[in-house]
Structure formats: C-alpha cells, structure tokens
Amino acid sequence: MSATRTQVYFSEEQRRRIDAAAAAQGVTLAEIVRRAVDAYLRSGVDASPALDATFGVDPGATVPSRNEWDRG
Numbered sequence: 001m002s003a004t005r006t007q008v009y010f011s012e013e014q015r016r017r018i019d020a021a022a023a024a025q026g027v028t029l030a031e032i033v034r035r036a037v038d039a040y041l042r043s044g045v046d047a048s049p050a051l052d053a054t055f056g057v058d059p060g061a062t063v064p065s066r067n068e069w070d071r072g
Contacts, residue, residue, distance in 0.1 A: 008033070009063070 010018065022032045 018029055018032050022029050025032070
C-alpha cells in the first residue's frame with residue numbers, strides 16, 4: 001500500500017474511543033482511521049454544507065507546539 005502521512009487532531013474523548021476500538025479489534029489507530037475514512041467516502045455524504053457552515057468558526061483556535069505533542 002502506498003501511503004501519505006497525515007496529521008490529525010483528536011479530542012481526548014475521540015482518542016480514547018479510537019484506542020479502545022483499535023485494542024478490541026487488534027489493529028492500529030491508523031487502521032481504525034483508514035477504515036472510518038473509507039466508510040465515509042463510500043457513504044457519498046456531501047460534507048460541503050457542514051464545512052461551509054463551520055469554516056473559520058473559531059478564529060482564535062490554537063495548535064500546540066510540536067514539543068507538547070504526545071507521541072504515545
């Protein structure tokens with residue numbers, strides 16, 4: 001499989017649930033995310049209205065510096 005590395009931010013709750021699903025299924029976090037993206041893309045949902053409605057909704061949002069990232 002050819003892959004492109006992508007960084008995604010999850011809330012603590014999302015990460016906890018993804019980790020639990022990965023452990024239960026015996027797969028990696030990345031595999032859980034790939035499966036979820038594949039399911040979403042197969043669904044044919046048009047995300048444009050949601051993206052348009054929320055674009056820039058939090059202009060004050062900050063991203064932690066790389067030094068603060070938990071690589072666990």
